[in-house]
Amino acid sequence: MSNGDKTTGSAWTGLHYRRSLASRVTLLTTVAVGFAVSVVAFAAYATVRTQTINSLDESLRSRANQAASRDTLDVLAEQRIPSWALGAADVKIIFINASTNPAFLQSADTSDTFGLGRTEIRVARGLEEDSARTVYAAGERWRVVAVNAGEDQALVLAQSLESTDRMLDRLGLVMLLFGIAGMIIAGLAGWAVARNGLRPVRRLTASVEAIARTQRLEPIPIEGSDEVARLASAFNEMLRALAASQHRQRQLVADAGHELRTPLTSLRTNLDLLVQADAQAGLSAESRAELLDDVRGQINEMTTLIGDLVELAREEPVTPTVEPVELTAVVQQAITRVRRRADIEFNVRMAPWWVTGDADALERAVTNLLDNAAKWSPAGGTVTVTLHEGTLMVGDEGPGIALQDLPHVFERFYRSTESRSMPGSGLGLSIVRSVAERHGGIVRAGTGPGGGAGFWFSVPGSSVPPTDNDREVLVGS
Missing domain, CATH: 3.30.565.10 (Histidine kinase-like ATPase, C-terminal domain)
Structure with a gap:
């Protein structure tokens, strides 16, 4: 990873953990619901669009097959009878005769053949039973269905997709609005859940902060048996261990002070006697030796006591050799x-x-x-x-x-x-x-x-x- 990538990753990690837990829960809930709504909306839109096109194809194919079965198809083609006269006012009719070269295409309404070509000619020549595709003509999208109407003949019905596109556009807009509304509702719900769900955590945090501020190692009240209660119980165990350790330290200091007071007092008394005796020159050699032996013994006792205190004050040896x-x-x-x-x-x-x-x-x-x-x-x-x-x-x-x-x-x-x-x-x-x-x-x-x-x-x-x-x-x- 390059330095730039590391810097970016560190910045993102820092930004992520600087956010509060409630905001992260809200954000994750909103993103999850937004993704789910987007997937559902896209799937619904694709399904409706596919079903609408398939339904239109079936309708055009059925009408084309009915029209192609009439014996008067050639007469209708020659006389250019408009589609409304055949009960097909919403479509345009095109006749294909593939026996000529090039193939003869004739529209019953206009001279526009909607860019028909090789696909429809293959249907006319019997290479395919029917065909359905979308073409662009006169600035519009048309759905074109061709069916075989006899030897080297095909009947083509073309219907504009303008109304279908308007319906799909409205559907897409409705789904977009519902998706946005769903994300907003999900964000509000996530915020409410995070706020209410993290209330025990906030209470626990406040209790811990109070303990840190006052240094009173009192147990925290435990409510329920969920993860937060387990955390509070573990924290109480830590408080008990800390209180016991603090009590041992205070007891050690108090006991050490009590034990040190006696030899220190005796040592000071003996030293005072030595000083007074030197000043008055009235202490015999035997008494002086006895006092010095007593002082030496008390110093040795204090040295042993201090060594024992140092040994007990640490949990492990400073440099253990195992x-x-x-x-x-x-x-x-x-x-x-x-x-x-x-x-x-x-x-x-x-x-x-x-x-x-x-x-x-x-x-x-x-x-x-x-x-x-x-x-x-x-x-x-x-x-x-x-x-x-x-x-x-x-x-x-x-x-x-x-x-x-x-x-x-x-x-x-x-x-x-x-x-x-x-x-x-x-x-x-x-x-x-x-x-x-x-x-x-x-x-x-x-x-x-x-x-x-x-x-x-x-x-x-x-x-x-x-x-x-x-x-x-x-x-x-």
Whole structure:
């Protein structure tokens, strides 16, 4: 397509979509009805015209056959008796004698033979039984019918088409007027149908505009069960999802502010003590070291909290790396990391399991489960870790999870009464659930084999490592 064609097409598309839906419905209705009326009018006009000409031909042919059967045809031809004397005042009679060369043509009324020629001579010579055609003579259109009247003779009747043409012209004018009237009525009807039919759409549009203006995510009233009602229902579903997302965002901000307030207050208090002690020179080295360790711990806690908030604030990782991951290696790395900072033992039993996903996210989720188990286990206790057919179980020897807390352990910032005095932000298990769902898996909590808390983290995969073909498909996807 040339640049000019593209420009024209773009302009037409823009013009088409700048028109309102009601105007497009009206225009399409008018065009459709106009086309249908035109086709019907043309078909009716052609049918009437054909039937009128055929009826005229049959009338002329019948009269010509009756006249040609008389024995006095030669006498009539020789005496040039006018057509009105033969009961044919509305036609002209012509006699053809094809025995001579050239053929002898004689009109009973005038010397005008209406341009007769080879077609009528063929009828006179018996090559054709009869003929009918339209000729132009004396500025008029004539319908000429010729019938065989004996050996080398033919009788021709010619009738003017002036009255027929006037009738057809009037018929065409009437059909044109009716067609125009039909198009106008169709346009008005299309406009009325579009206006009334699109009234629910206008109400829906007004409701949506009101929601966009006021930002009040209230459901739209639904009337009926048609397509507009389905659209309104779908929009209400979107509003509910948007309201839930907005509520989660506000709750996240509120909870984050509440959780950050405590370490920030403690951090500010400790810094104020350090400043006052430096000013008064009355703080011992041990007290200073203790305060600095406290400040360092609070900074680490805030860093962890901010990292967890960033992880939960996004639906997907910023740069996800999807690849085959051996879950046993991920669990082993997480155990090594947690063992460095916790005085506990790990009882590990694992079977190979390959997962397609993000290795970093999986390691973070497993680390959070192990950190949670280490936090609740007594000093020198044992954390049980098993991996069997894609289900990772982490159990501790702590007090376990209370029944009233069990439904809420994976909620953001949820902390039981016992855990409020312990370090943590209440986001670790929420991250575990988010990672599990992102990998098509699930996580659940309960009582572990050691009587403490138990967590089961399941993700789909396979015990067989992927082949080279599987890796190529994974990379291509």
